[in-house]
Amino acid sequence: MALPGALVDxxxxxxxxxxxxxxxxxxxxxxxxxxxxxxxxxxxxxxLDFISNQSALSGSAIVTIARLLNWTAGGMNGTGRTFIAxxxxxxxxNAISVSIGNRTLENAGTVTCIGSAEFVANGxxxxxxxGGLFEVQNDAAIRHLIAASRFDNAGTFRxxxxxxxxxxxxxxxxxxxxxxxxxxxxxxxxGGYTSSSQASLNCTIGGVVPGTNFGRLVVPGALxxxxxxxxxLTNDYLPSTNDSFAVVSAGSRSGTFTTFSFPSNLxxxxxxxxxNAVIVSVTAVTAPPPAPLLxxxxxxxxxxxxxxxxxxxxxxxxxxxxxxxxxxxSSLPGDITASSNTATKLDLLAxxxxxxxxxxxx
Numbered sequence: 597m598a599l600p601g602a603l604v605d606x607x608x609x610x611x612x613x614x615x616x617x618x619x620x621x622x623x624x625x626x627x628x629x630x631x632x633x634x635x636x637x638x639x640x641x642x643x644l645d646f647i648s649n650q651s652a653l654s655g656s657a658i659v660t661i662a663r664l665l666n667w668t669a670g671g672m673n674g675t676g677r678t679f680i681a682x683x684x685x686x687x688x689x690n691a692i693s694v695s696i697g698n699r700t701l702e703n704a705g706t707v708t709c710i711g712s713a714e715f716v717a718n719g720x721x722x723x724x725x726x727g728g729l730f731e732v733q734n735d736a737a738i739r740h741l742i743a744a745s746r747f748d749n750a751g752t753f754r755x756x757x758x759x760x761x762x763x764x765x766x767x768x769x770x771x772x773x774x775x776x777x778x779x780x781x782x783x784x785x786x787g788g789y790t791s792s793s794q795a796s797l798n799c800t801i802g803g804v805v806p807g808t809n810f811g812r813l814v815v816p817g818a819l820x821x822x823x824x825x826x827x828x829l830t831n832d833y834l835p836s837t838n839d840s841f842a843v844v845s846a847g848s849r850s851g852t853f854t855t856f857s858f859p860s861n862l863x864x865x866x867x868x869x870x871x872n873a874v875i876v877s878v879t880a881v882t883a884p885p886p887a888p889l890l891x892x893x894x895x896x897x898x899x900x901x902x903x904x905x906x907x908x909x910x911x912x913x914x915x916x917x918x919x920x921x922x923x924x925x926s927s928l929p930g931d932i933t934a935s936s937n938t939a940t941k942l943d944l945l946a947x948x949x950x951x952x953x954x955x956x957x958x
Contacts, residue, residue, distance in 0.1 A: 600621070600622045600623055601623060602623035603623060603624050603625075603626060604623065604624070604625045604626070605625075605626045605628055605629075606625070606626065606627050606628070606633050607626075607628050607629035607631055608629040608630055608631050609631055609632075610631070610632045610634060611631060611632070611633050611634065612634050612636060613633065613634065613635045613636060613637055613639050613655065613657075614636050614637055615636070615637040616637070617637055617639060618639065619639055619640070619641045621642065622642050622643070622663075623642075623643070624643045624644075624645060625641055625643065625644050625645070626644070626645040626646075626647065627644070627645070627646050627647070627648065627651045627653060628645075628647050628648040628651060629648055629651070630648055630650035630651055631648065631651050631652075632651065632652040632653075632654055633651075633652070633653050633654070633655075634654045634655040634674065635653075635654070635655035635656075635658070635659045635674075635676060636656060636657055637657050638657045638658045638659075638660070639657065639658075639659055639660070640659075640660040640662050641659065641660070641661055641662065642661075642662050642663045642664075643663050643664050643665075644661060644664070644665045644666070645665075645666045645668075646665065646666065646667045646668065646669070646670050647666070647669055647670070648669055648670055649669040649670060649692055650670070651669070652670060652671050652672070652673055653670070653672045653673075653674075654672070654673050654674035654676075655674045655676045656674055656675045656676045657676045657677075658676055658677045658678075658679055659676065659677070659678050659679065660679045660681055661678070661679065661680050661681060661684050661686065661705075662681050662684055663685075664685050664686075664687070665678075665680065665684075665686045665687070666687050666689070667686060667687065667688050667689070667690065667694060668689050668690050668691070668694075668711070669691075669692055669694060670694060671694065671695040671696065671697065672695070672696045672697070672699045672701065672720070673695075673696070673697040673698060673699055674698070674699055675698055675699065676699060676700075677699065677701075677702055678696075678699065678700070678701050678702065679702045679703075679704070680701075680702065680703040680704060680705045680706075680707065680728075681705055682704040682705055682727065682728075684704075684705040684706075685705055685706045685707070685708065686703065686705070686706070686707045686708070687708050688707065688709045688710070689710050689711045690711035690712075690713045690715075691711060691712055691713055692713050693713050693714050693715070693716050694711075694713070694715060694716070695715070695716040695717065695718065695720075695741070696716075696717050696718075696720030696722070696745075697717070697718040697719060697720055697741075698718065698719045698720060698743075699720050699721075700720065700721045700722075700723060701721070701722050701723070702722075702723040702725065703722075703723070703724050703725060703728040703729075703751070704725040704727060704728045704751075705728060706728070706729045706731070707724075707728075707729070707731065708731050708733065709730075709731065709732045709733060709734055709736065710733050710734055711734060711736060712734065712736060713736060714736050714737040714738065714739060715736060715737070715738045715739075716739055716740070716741050717738075717739070717740055717741065717745035717768065718740065718741035718742055718743050718745070719740075719742075719743030719744070720745050721745065721746055721747075721748065722745075722746075722747045722748070723748045723750075724747075724749045724750060724751040724752070724753060724774070725751055726750045726751050726774065728750075728751035728752070729751060729752050729754065730749070730751065730752070730753045730754070731754045731755075731756065732753075732754065732755045732756075732758070732762055733755075733756060733757040733758055734758050734762075735758045735759075735761055735762060735781065736762065737762070737763045737764075737765070738763070738764045738765070738768060739763075739764065739765035739768055740765050740766075740767040740768045740787070743767075744767040744768070744769070744787075745767065745768050745769075746768065746769040746770070746771060746787075747768065747769070747770045747771065748771045748773070749770070749771065749772050749774050749775075749776065750773040750774045751774045751775070752774060752775045752776075753772070753774070753775070753776045753777065754776075754777040754778075754779065755777070755778050755779060755780065755781050755783055755811060756777075756779035756780055757780065758780065758781050759780045759781045759807050760781055760782070760807065761781060761782040761783075761807070761814075762781065762782070762783055762784065763784040763786060764783075764784065764785050764786055764787050765786055765787060766786045766787050767787055768786070768787040769785075769787045769788045769789075769790070770783075770785045770787065770788070770789050771790045772789065772791045772792065772795040772797070772823070773792045773794065773795055774795060774796075775795070775796045775797075775798060776795075776796070776797050776798070776813070777798045777800075777811075778797070778798065778799050778800065778811025778812060778813065778843075779811050779830070780800070780802075780807070780808070780809075780810075780811055781807050781811060782806070782807045782811070782812050782813075782814055783811075783812075783813050783814070784814045784815075784816070785813065785814070785815045786815075786816055786817075788815065788817060788818075789813065789819060790820075791820075791821065791822045791823045792822060792823060793822050793823055793854065795822065795823035795824070796823055796824040796825070797813060797823065797824070797825050797826070797843075797844070797853075798811075798825075798826045798827075798828065799811045799812060799813075799825070799826075799827055799828075799841075799843040799876075800827075800828045800829070800830045801827060801828070801829055801830070801833065801835065801841055802829070802830040802831045802833045803833060804835075804839060804841070806842065809833075810841055810843065811843070812842065812843050812844065812845065813843065813844045813845075814844075814845045814846070815844075815845070815846040815847065816846070816847050817846070817847045817848075818846070818847060818848045818849075818850070819844070819846035819847070819848070819849050819850070820849075820850045820851045821844075821849065821850070821851040821852050821853055821869075821874070822851055822853070822854065823853060823854060823855075824853060824855040824856070824857070825843070825844075825853040825855070825856050825857075825867070825874070826856075826857045827843070827857070827858040827859070827865060827876055828859065829862065829863075829958065834862060834863070834881060834884065835863060835878045835881065836878065836881065837878055837879065837880060837881050838877070838878060838879075839877070839878045840875050840876065840877045840878070841875065841876045841877075842873045842874070842875050843874055843875075843876055844873060844874035845872065845873045846872050846873065847872060848871065848872055849869065849870070849871060849872055849873065852869050853867065853874070858876075859958050861882065861958060862881070862882050862884065862958055863878050863880065863881050863882065864878070864879045864880040864882075865877065865878055865879065866879050884956060885906075885907040885910040885956050886905075886907070887956070888904040888905050888906060888912060888939075888954040888955075888956065889904060889905040890902065890903075890904045890952060890953070890954055891903045891904060891905070891938075893952070895945075896942070898944060898945055899943065899944060899945065900942065900943045900944075900945060900950075901940060901942060902914060902940065902941050902942070902943060902952060902954075903938055903939070903940045904938065904939055904954045905937065905938060906934035906937060906938055906939040907934060907937070908934055908935060908936055908937070909933065909934065910933070910934050910956055910957075911931050911932065911933045911934075911956070911957040912931065912932045912934065912939055912954050912955065912956060912957065913927055913928075913931045913932075913954070913957055914927070914932070914941050914943070914952060914953075915927050915928070915952070915953050915954075915955065916928065916943070916950045916951065916952050916953075917950070917951045917952075917953075918948055918949055918950060919949075919951075920951055925953070928941060928943055931957060
């Protein structure tokens with residue numbers, strides 16, 4: 597048992613977890629020094645560090661991570677399953693390649709990929725369950741070694757922050773049954789991309805430069821479209837009429853998205869299905885409401901009365917900050933939809949200073 601604050605280090609050699617074995621406690625277990633931890637019976641671990649390049653998590657059983665797995669090096673193999681439970685996290689921060697071979701990495705919690713090196717599979721399967729978030733914040737490659745592998749997404753696969761390309765190799769298939777959310781950069785599905793009728797592709801647009809300013813899906817081979825496509829705008833970006841965005845590119849395209857949504861209160865968009873692309877074009881732009889002007893606050897009993905200039909039917913959010921630091925703005929609960937040329941919101945008097953601002957919501 598690893599008590600809180602304690603460390604149990606599997607260092608060098610092979611450690612077999614047979615029926616009856618338990619790795620209890622809120623402390624930290626670690627696989628290091630080229631060790632192999634082989635689970636031949638189902639076991640649950642609260643916290644695990646997997647840090648050695650020659651180390652392995654192996655066996656035929658299920659290893660459940662209940663709180664946190666830090667994976668910086670090493671490989672997972674055997675015929676079993678590594679399961680990231682709901683509410684648990686896997687931080688993949690590898691500076692060298694990590695791998696799975698003939699094993700399933702299954703996520704019901706949150707996986708965050710921030711490492712600079714590739715993820716390699718040799719017959720392994722990555723499954724992102726409904727409710728699971730698999731977030732990629734890097735441009736590392738995802739590839740097979742010898743045997744074909746696949747990524748089955750029934751939750752949310754998200755790419756953000758990094759503006760380069762996550763490239764899946766030619767025998768690493770991507771099957772989408774949930775949501776692929778491309779907020780920046782490119783997902784290059786070289787092993788094919790399959791989308792179910794209930795799946796969705798979301799692409800965020802913040803400018804006209806592919807990858808850098810908007811997320812996109814690239815499939816070098818044949819692509820059959822299905823499911824929904826949605827577009828979101830970010831960083832207060834408002835495109836111009838006739839701007840176009842190739843959010844999907846393919847060697848050849850068949851089928852169409854069954855539904856298409858976009859921020860219709862700001863722009864009107866049209867979807868075009870080219871032989872090898874899906875292009876979103878802006879056909880009209882709605883001028884945003886003028887910036888609200890916060891009027892002099894007043895007091896009403898225990899409340900501060902905040903009033904600002906508004907446009908009828910526009911929605912506003914009031915935020916406060918104790919010191920003007922750019923990261924310290926917090927929202928007052930409840931957005932306000934104006935019904936006239938002014939809008940009002942109450943805030944309880946605070947024992948310290950509060951600065952206010954009002955934002956127009958898209």
